[in-house]
Amino acid sequence: MSGxxxxxxxVSKIVLLNDLxxxxxxxxxxxxxFPTFSGGAHTIVEMKDxxxxxxxxxxxxxxxMDQHSYAISVRRDDEGRGGSLFMHNNVKxxxxxxxxxxxxxxxxxxxxxxxxxxxxxxxITPFMAQIKxxxxxxxxxxxxxxxxxxxxxxxxxxxxxxxxxxxxxYYDSENKSIDLENLLDGQPLxxxxxxxxxxxxxxxxxxxxxxxxxxxxxxxxxxxxxxxxGKPFQVMLSASNKLVSVGETESLLxxxxxxxxxxxxxxxxxxxxxxxTVVIEAEGEFIHMDHWLEDKEKLSRKKIMPCVSRFDGKTxxxxx
Amino acid sequence: MTIQFNDETFRGAYTFKNSEWALKRFPFPxxxxxxxxxxNMEQHKGGPAGSIYEKRFDVDEHYLSEMRDRAEVLxxxxxxxxxxxxxxxxxxxxxxxxxxxxxxxxxxxxxxQRKGDKWRWINKPMGIDDSFTFLDEATxxxxxxxxxxxxxxxxxxxxxxxxxxxxxxxxxVTTQADWSLDFDIGMNFFEWHAPVPKxxxxxxxxxxxxxxxxxxxxxxxxxxxxxxTVNPLLDTSPENYHKWGxxxxxxxxxxxxxxxxxxxxxxxxxxLPRSNALVFPIRCYLASFDDLMTVPKWGRRLHRVIRDxxxxxxxYKGFIDNxxxxxxxxxxxxxxxxxxxxxxxxxxxxxxxx
Numbered sequence: 001m002s003g004x005x006x007x008x009x010x011v012s013k014i015v016l017l018n019d020l021x022x023x024x025x026x027x028x029x030x031x032x033x034f035p036t037f038s039g040g041a042h043t044i045v046e047m048k049d050x051x052x053x054x055x056x057x058x059x060x061x062x063x064x065m066d067q068h069s070y071a072i073s074v075r076r077d078d079e080g081r082g083g084s085l086f087m088h089n090n091v092k093x094x095x096x097x098x099x100x101x102x103x104x105x106x107x108x109x110x111x112x113x114x115x116x117x118x119x120x121x122x123x124i125t126p127f128m129a130q131i132k133x134x135x136x137x138x139x140x141x142x143x144x145x146x147x148x149x150x151x152x153x154x155x156x157x158x159x160x161x162x163x164x165x166x167x168x169x170y171y172d173s174e175n176k177s178i179d180l181e182n183l184l185d186g187q188p189l190x191x192x193x194x195x196x197x198x199x200x201x202x203x204x205x206x207x208x209x210x211x212x213x214x215x216x217x218x219x220x221x222x223x224x225x226x227x228x229x230g231k232p233f234q235v236m237l238s239a240s241n242k243l244v245s246v247g248e249t250e251s252l253l254x255x256x257x258x259x260x261x262x263x264x265x266x267x268x269x270x271x272x273x274x275x276x277t278v279v280i281e282a283e284g285e286f287i288h289m290d291h292w293l294e295d296k297e298k299l300s301r302k303k304i305m306p307c308v309s310r311f312d313g314k315t316x317x318x319x320x
Numbered sequence: 321m322t323i324q325f326n327d328e329t330f331r332g333a334y335t336f337k338n339s340e341w342a343l344k345r346f347p348f349p350x351x352x353x354x355x356x357x358x359x360n361m362e363q364h365k366g367g368p369a370g371s372i373y374e375k376r377f378d379v380d381e382h383y384l385s386e387m388r389d390r391a392e393v394l395x396x397x398x399x400x401x402x403x404x405x406x407x408x409x410x411x412x413x414x415x416x417x418x419x420x421x422x423x424x425x426x427x428x429x430x431x432x433q434r435k436g437d438k439w440r441w442i443n444k445p446m447g448i449d450d451s452f453t454f455l456d457e458a459t460x461x462x463x464x465x466x467x468x469x470x471x472x473x474x475x476x477x478x479x480x481x482x483x484x485x486x487x488x489x490x491x492x493v494t495t496q497a498d499w500s501l502d503f504d505i506g507m508n509f510f511e512w513h514a515p516v517p518k519x520x521x522x523x524x525x526x527x528x529x530x531x532x533x534x535x536x537x538x539x540x541x542x543x544x545x546x547x548x549t550v551n552p553l554l555d556t557s558p559e560n561y562h563k564w565g566x567x568x569x570x571x572x573x574x575x576x577x578x579x580x581x582x583x584x585x586x587x588x589x590x591x592l593p594r595s596n597a598l599v600f601p602i603r604c605y606l607a608s609f610d611d612l613m614t615v616p617k618w619g620r621r622l623h624r625v626i627r628d629x630x631x632x633x634x635x636y637k638g639f640i641d642n643x644x645x646x647x648x649x650x651x652x653x654x655x656x657x658x659x660x661x662x663x664x665x666x667x668x669x670x671x672x673x674x
Binding site for chain 1 (some may be wrong): 404406407409432455480481482483530534536537538554593594595596652
């Protein structure tokens with residue numbers, strides 16, 4: 001079986017946080033306890049959207065110690081392929097849904113003397129769980145959270161009122177941005193840096209840290225790539241002998257699954273490497289979107305990550 | 321209680337013995353008549369009733385004696401149990417995993433009561449009844465990992481996962497096949513496997529690491545590994561090599577069947593939820609050649625495997641000098657007849673030996 005173990009849940013609560021972000025809370029249908037998890041973990045939410053099954057990863061943002069419910073926060077993406085729109089428009093309280101067991105690709109390095117967190121927008125969610133985890137073990141952390149405006153900064157009020165000395169807010173609407181160079185410069189030895197937010201922010205923050213001589217081992221980031229919509233294309237699955245059409249708003253992986261071919265996956269966001277697939281033949285352009293394959297692997301045209309990447313051309317044959 | 325525990329020793333007079341029940345469920349590690357490394361992983365999700373695969377943490381007739389042996393090893397050498405400061409949460413994870421598993425799998429022997437973070441743990445075979453506060457080290461007599469692994473058979477290595485690698489940052493290691501936690505502590509996956517011959521060239525470790533990094537919560541994995549041990553010694557550590565290494569020279573044609581033991585490790589892998597660390601329990605099972613030869617299939621197969629094993633592996637596993645004597649003994653139990661696939665005894669289907 002692909003992916004991790006599954007949990008059948010009911011939507012127990014839906015909270016509109018602002019114009020873009022909604023929190024969904026879940027209870028287990030079988031009445032058992034949820035597995036505990038580590039801060040930074042995500043779950044894959046399965047959505048039955050008409051004929052297709054969408055599977056989107058969302059960071060767990062509830063307290064890792066709370067085994068009675070899980071919570072995620074979903075930002076509506078009007079230009080996306082429809083997963084977040086489905087969550088916002090179609091999911092109702094007491095709906096049955098399926099979650100995966102937690103998987104953590106963004107865990108805390110517990111050797112750190114200090115955890116320095118940089119959040120952008122909805123990138124706040126994994127830090128919500130990490131902060132709860134660290135508070136329980138008296139961990140040393142500090143959050144710098146940047147959002148478009150006060151009205152679009154999910155959880156900022158709670159965070160600031162509970163941790164007035166550890167949470168620092170920056171709003172585009174007030175022309176305030178994180179002075180990263182100064183911030184990094186003043187950190188004690190043993191500080192680890194964590195970044196979650198849009199790609200531009202991650203590149204900027206990682207770049208700054210590297211330029212200032214921070215070793216790779218202390219720089220952690222998570223960027224979930226939502227698979228982007230794109231031009232439809234066809235793919236030949238060689239091992240299962242199937243010709244599959246990939247629609248505009250579905251990912252290559254989803255199209256493979258739709259045809260009943262069991263393909264490996266874990267994060268569905270281009271990060272974990274599980275779905276790496278061998279390309280047998282290709283005539284056309286690869287649209288690599290993942291951050292798993294090395295640049296030279298991408299250039300080799302021999303591998304593709306079907307969870308987020310696409311293809312534009314005449315022929316694509318995969319070993320699947 | 322359903323298990324009759326042996327009163328036996330793994331040192332001195334070596335009174336260790338396997339009952340017929342224990343031998344029947346012994347994890348004979350060869351599924352075919354030859355052996356080479358492979359990433360022979362499978363899901364650790366139960367197994368045939370009564371087999372060592374059935375429960376998450378197998379408890380058998382050697383339980384109490386093994387725990388006594390562990391306590392003696394630790395008394396002489398406390399460094400067999402170490403936990404770097406970043407691994408305390410993983411230690412609690414392990415305590416929780418074992419307590420929950422054992423109380424669910426063996427309710428007649430183990431009981432766990434939880435009210436929030438107030439926990440009560442009852443281990444009937446060992447006569448333990450402790451109440452403590454979960455995540456508060458001050459309420460336990462040892463650190464959480466040491467506390468629970470003093471009550472659980474097998475070695476435990478707790479691996480931190482970071483930088484796309486696994487780091488041996490904690491462990492309880494007293495029943496090991498000639499390796500040292502004190503030496504390996506803090507090393508990464510490739511560093512501590514450096515001494516293993518051939519497997520690096522075969523790309524085994526790169527693939528194994530990739531597999532292990534992806535072991536998920538709720539989906540533990542397992543494999544078997546094996547070596548040879550003269551006398552039923554649990555503690556074959558480099559620290560004590562001067563005590564047990566020389567015993568390899570005590571083998572004679574007359575005593576080999578009784579003294580030579582096949583040592584099998586059931587290695588399992590669990591993702592630890594709160595810390596995202598990985599725990600690697602290594603459970604050691606011993607069986608003497610004489611006992612193994614009572615199963616015709618195992619007699620035939622063990623001879624063929626040992627005979628055809630590459631020299632580097634026999635050297636690495638420490639029995640190259642004794643191999644000729646082993647083969648003299650084992651060849652008497654190999655009549656050349658075919659064997660069935662798989663590791664189980666198959667007493668019903670295997671041809672009887674002449």
